[in-house]
Amino acid sequence: MQQADLKLDGNAIGGLLREIFTMEMTNAQSTCAGCATVNAVGRVDVYMNAPGAVVRCPACGQVLMRIVQGRGRYWLDLTGTRCLEFRGGEDGP
Amino acid sequence: MSFISRGFRGKRRDVPSSSRVPPGQHVVDDFPVLSAGPTPRIATSEWSFVVEGEVDEPKRWTWAQFQQLPIEEFTVDIHCVTKWSKLDTKWRGVSVDKILDGIETSADFALAFSYGGYTTNVPVEDLTGGKAWVAFEYGGEPLHPEHGGPARLVVPHLYFWKSAKWVRGLRLIKDDQPGFWESNGYNMYGDPWREQRYWGD
Amino acid sequence: MARAAVLGRLTWQLGTVAGLIQETPKVASLVMDVPDWPGHLAGQHVDVRLTAEDGYQAQRSYSIASAPEDRRLTITVERLDDGEVSPYLVGEVRAGDKIELRGPIGGYFVWKADDQRPLLLIAGGSGVVPLMAMLRHRAAARATTPTRLLYSSRSYEDVIYREELDRLGGAGDGLTVAHTLTRAQPQGWKGYARRIDGAMLAEVGWPQDQMPLVFICGPTAMVESAAGLLVEMGYDPASVKTERFGATGG
Numbered sequence: 001m002q003q004a005d006l007k008l009d010g011n012a013i014g015g016l017l018r019e020i021f022t023m024e025m026t027n028a029q030s031t032c033a034g035c036a037t038v039n040a041v042g043r044v045d046v047y048m049n050a051p052g053a054v055v056r057c058p059a060c061g062q063v064l065m066r067i068v069q070g071r072g073r074y075w076l077d078l079t080g081t082r083c084l085e086f087r088g089g090e091d092g093p
Numbered sequence: 094m095s096f097i098s099r100g101f102r103g104k105r106r107d108v109p110s111s112s113r114v115p116p117g118q119h120v121v122d123d124f125p126v127l128s129a130g131p132t133p134r135i136a137t138s139e140w141s142f143v144v145e146g147e148v149d150e151p152k153r154w155t156w157a158q159f160q161q162l163p164i165e166e167f168t169v170d171i172h173c174v175t176k177w178s179k180l181d182t183k184w185r186g187v188s189v190d191k192i193l194d195g196i197e198t199s200a201d202f203a204l205a206f207s208y209g210g211y212t213t214n215v216p217v218e219d220l221t222g223g224k225a226w227v228a229f230e231y232g233g234e235p236l237h238p239e240h241g242g243p244a245r246l247v248v249p250h251l252y253f254w255k256s257a258k259w260v261r262g263l264r265l266i267k268d269d270q271p272g273f274w275e276s277n278g279y280n281m282y283g284d285p286w287r288e289q290r291y292w293g294d
Numbered sequence: 295m296a297r298a299a300v301l302g303r304l305t306w307q308l309g310t311v312a313g314l315i316q317e318t319p320k321v322a323s324l325v326m327d328v329p330d331w332p333g334h335l336a337g338q339h340v341d342v343r344l345t346a347e348d349g350y351q352a353q354r355s356y357s358i359a360s361a362p363e364d365r366r367l368t369i370t371v372e373r374l375d376d377g378e379v380s381p382y383l384v385g386e387v388r389a390g391d392k393i394e395l396r397g398p399i400g401g402y403f404v405w406k407a408d409d410q411r412p413l414l415l416i417a418g419g420s421g422v423v424p425l426m427a428m429l430r431h432r433a434a435a436r437a438t439t440p441t442r443l444l445y446s447s448r449s450y451e452d453v454i455y456r457e458e459l460d461r462l463g464g465a466g467d468g469l470t471v472a473h474t475l476t477r478a479q480p481q482g483w484k485g486y487a488r489r490i491d492g493a494m495l496a497e498v499g500w501p502q503d504q505m506p507l508v509f510i511c512g513p514t515a516m517v518e519s520a521a522g523l524l525v526e527m528g529y530d531p532a533s534v535k536t537e538r539f540g541a542t543g544g
Binding site for chain 1: 126273294
């Protein structure tokens with residue numbers, strides 16, 4: 001397997017994020033706390049062949065999120081994400 | 094869990110001797126590649142290794158200097174927290190005993206750190222006494238970058254995330270400090286025989 | 295239906311395999327009846343979970359190939375010989391088997407037929423699957439959105455949905471299909487015979503001032519190369535949506 005094949009994108013964690021947020025999150029906009037680049041979660045870099053999911057900024061490589069699941073718990077580190085903007089359950093006007 | 098997928102076994106094989114396989118693990122024949130980021134490609138000419146932190150002064154080796162340390166061959170079983178174990182893996186490298194030889198420290202813990210930014214914490218007593226190495230050959234070949242080359246830490250008695258790939262140094266510290274995975278759910282110690290996978294295990 | 299497809303807690307459901315379609319030597323489609331399927335959008339995927347008798351589980355994501363309008367849910371899976379889930383789905387599974395899945399998942403890489411923008415779809419290998427859902431949706435909704443598909447395969451035999459793409463491309467409703475075969479071409483091949491490059495994208499794509507919407511799906515290197523070339527050509531990065539192979543791998 002080539003290294004490049006281990007790099008996926010935010011589409012690959014759509015199911016995992018929906019477990020946590022109970023809504024579709026690949027459309028959410030994330031702001032990198034390192035370089036301030038804004039990206040849809042669907043287009044950020046994701047590494048999943050690991051003890052958890054590691055989400056990285058495609059612009060600067062900084063870790064945006066780390067998601068670990070185990071024994072009925074989630075650990076969600078958003079240190080590298082300054083802001084996550086997403087639509088709630090009710091459509092706006 | 095009630096549903097069974099008819100005829101599904103997975104890629105596992107039968108365990109030859111369960112006394113060698115910790116609870117919850119299954120044996121694999123291949124060597125899965127795990128990665129939390131882009132694979133660093135470090136030329137040995139640029140590689141260096143440092144012991145720093147609670148020491149009089151940092152001690153540093155170039156690749157050539159590191160190769161002058163006493164090199165050992167060792168065969169160990171490794172256990173990844175993602176539930177695969179691989180038996181009889183063959184490595185060449187330098188034991189951490191030899192790396193720390195002559196270094197005075199009062200530290201009880203070490204934080205291994207890597208090219209690419211990965212970190213993991215291990216007690217000093219788990220790195221010494223012939224229990225840990227910095228390895229640069231696997232299966233008779235130079236360690237491939239996907240598996241942590243030029244050099245990785247190998248601490249086989251702990252879950253394999255402690256065996257930092259692309260390792261470039263050890264920071265000796267007085268108080269234990271979580272590394273990359275330990276700060277987000279994974280166990281500070283990580284003993285596979287006690288299934289210390291997560292916080293609170 | 296669209297709201298049902300993107301909101302709410304995901305639950306595992308059982309689909310029953312109604313039929314299998316061998317698309318190419320390594321690729322098969324699983325056509326399933328899923329009783330409580332909430333509906334989906336073209337481009338979404340499902341998570342599939344396999345459970346062995348001793349409780350061991352393996353989970354992968356697969357793109358949905360069927361249109362939202364289709365009565366049955368279809369996924370198309372490429373068998374990876376060193377994989378764990380795909381050799382089961384392509385090889386072991388037969389009609390009548392039950393498959394545990396959850397979904398639909400995804401809101402970024404999706405297309406709805408009421409979107410008026412010209413569409414450029416770029417596929418590499420089994421990356422064509424979510425794009426096929428878009429083309430099937432487009433056909434079912436009788437949309438005439440100007441649409442171009444550029445599809446890269448290794449060889450003629452590796453082209454998934456070949457006959458259906460020929461038919462859709464010949465319907466005269468604004469869809470054109472261009473193939474490139476990167477490794478081997480049959481005698482008299484008139485399509486492209488190289489990896490996707492800037493010249494090919496310039497020929498197949500839309501002028502960027504027409505504000506096209508682009509979906510690219512395939513292996514990571516191909517997706518990044520094509521997306522980079524389009525942005526260099528002046529396409530708006532926000533309208534170039536990509537999905538790397540994850541949803542069809544393993």
